Amino acid sequence: MGRREFCSMNETTPRKTLGRFTAWLHHPFGRQAAHALPFWFASLAVGIVAVLYTRIFGFGEHLQKEMLHAHPAAVFLLSPLFFLLAWLPVHLWARFARGSGIPQVMAAIDLSVPGHEHKVGKLVSLRVLWVKVVSSFLMVLGGGAIGREGPTIQISASIFRWVSRRIPQSWPRMARQSFLLTGAAAGLAAAFNTPLGGLVFAVEELARVHVRYFRTALFTSVIISGLVAQGLLGPYLYLGYPDVGGLSIRIFPAVIVVSLLAGAGGAAFCKAILAVLQRTAKFKVWGQVTYIVLAGLAMAALCYFVDPGVQGSGKELINRLLFTADKTCGISTVFLRMIGPLLTFNVGAAGGVFAPALASGAAIGGCCSGWFGFGGAAANVLILAGMVSFLTGVTRTPFTSAILVLEMTDRHNVIFHLLLAALVASLVAHLVDRHSFYDRMKGRHKAALAHETADTVG
Numbered sequence: 001m002g003r004r005e006f007c008s009m010n011e012t013t014p015r016k017t018l019g020r021f022t023a024w025l026h027h028p029f030g031r032q033a034a035h036a037l038p039f040w041f042a043s044l045a046v047g048i049v050a051v052l053y054t055r056i057f058g059f060g061e062h063l064q065k066e067m068l069h070a071h072p073a074a075v076f077l078l079s080p081l082f083f084l085l086a087w088l089p090v091h092l093w094a095r096f097a098r099g100s101g102i103p104q105v106m107a108a109i110d111l112s113v114p115g116h117e118h119k120v121g122k123l124v125s126l127r128v129l130w131v132k133v134v135s136s137f138l139m140v141l142g143g144g145a146i147g148r149e150g151p152t153i154q155i156s157a158s159i160f161r162w163v164s165r166r167i168p169q170s171w172p173r174m175a176r177q178s179f180l181l182t183g184a185a186a187g188l189a190a191a192f193n194t195p196l197g198g199l200v201f202a203v204e205e206l207a208r209v210h211v212r213y214f215r216t217a218l219f220t221s222v223i224i225s226g227l228v229a230q231g232l233l234g235p236y237l238y239l240g241y242p243d244v245g246g247l248s249i250r251i252f253p254a255v256i257v258v259s260l261l262a263g264a265g266g267a268a269f270c271k272a273i274l275a276v277l278q279r280t281a282k283f284k285v286w287g288q289v290t291y292i293v294l295a296g297l298a299m300a301a302l303c304y305f306v307d308p309g310v311q312g313s314g315k316e317l318i319n320r321l322l323f324t325a326d327k328t329c330g331i332s333t334v335f336l337r338m339i340g341p342l343l344t345f346n347v348g349a350a351g352g353v354f355a356p357a358l359a360s361g362a363a364i365g366g367c368c369s370g371w372f373g374f375g376g377a378a379a380n381v382l383i384l385a386g387m388v389s390f391l392t393g394v395t396r397t398p399f400t401s402a403i404l405v406l407e408m409t410d411r412h413n414v415i416f417h418l419l420l421a422a423l424v425a426s427l428v429a430h431l432v433d434r435h436s437f438y439d440r441m442k443g444r445h446k447a448a449l450a451h452e453t454a455d456t457v458g
Helices: 003-026 029-071 070-094 100-110 117-123 124-140 151-163 176-192 193-208 215-233 251-280 285-306 315-323 331-345 354-372 374-396 397-408 410-430 437-457
Strands: none
Touching: 029 070, 029 124, 029 151, 029 176, 029 215, 070 124, 070 285, 100 151, 100 193, 100 410, 100 437, 117 151, 117 397, 117 437, 124 151, 124 251, 124 374, 151 354, 176 193, 176 215, 176 397, 193 215, 193 397, 251 285, 251 331, 251 354, 251 410, 251 437, 285 331, 315 354, 315 374, 331 354, 354 374, 374 397, 374 410, 374 437, 397 410
């Protein structure tokens, strides 16, 4: 074979390979696979990052408890100090990393249209990701009453957006909204180990585009991120297997009462957060610093003089109510589990309200079980109903709330109790406030972005 023939063959082979690949991309099966590949890659990354974040968050909770166990009075130094340190990276580098993260993803989905890409980048990005992790970790060290689930959703959406922006131009394209929505669903599935909850949340809360155009990518992404999290953490349940057997029909009136109280409580809790936020938003820098220090000292005083349970996500309270003989708690515990997140959320650092909302609802359910004289399995049902109802009052996603708690406990025999609780809570929460907490916060973020853009143009 001559040199010319050899070189010609070497030049032709890549062309043939490229031609076959191009033909495969235009084949219906190949096009679907090509659409899904970026989602699969991002889901794998989300599963790994979600587990790492869970470990970091858990380490912070453990370290905070160890510090307070060794020196209880140190809480008066630790809380204001770490609250301030948690606010600082958000204030300096990523203002939209504050709070839960779910409203930011909702706003990013709305703004994922031509001409607004620069705004989306402020809501979900790798910078937001690392600021979110650092800030929430510092809040945990300070004893903040926050959760990691909302932040995980914003972190996951940031990863999906980063992947979507690196897809070659020749690759089959999909809408930016589909990446953000799928990222949020995958993040919730990995955070709670609740794949169905992730899917229902995506459809019920986030969907602004027709899901059928990317449902395969959505389903497989939730599965991949969940399986990765399970592979690294084990096939765990977020809460475990509470006893809910041997129930009588007379539990339903009590479920309705709990749902009314918890649903209204969740909506009122959110209105209180927004009212405080509206005031603190007017503060200058030193006013913000003063509020942060005072909020830290208030949390420290409640922890030291009243109840250490005011701090943290509240998961310990849920486990105590569901898995020990002591199923009741006082009305003071209910107020403390609402005051803690109220003080913490308005600090301006990163931290979610998903887990604190579940704990507040569990406290209402435990309190009502004492009023009704229920114990054992019946009390557990009221506690689960309170969790579903309070979360519904916050999010206004009744099906998501019911499915999440169902998957956290694997107690399918109470599905009708939970659905009833979600429905009643949704109705009563609507009377307190027509819009959800996340909708209100989404509007604030979009208004803040519009204001920043106007200042830049001016």
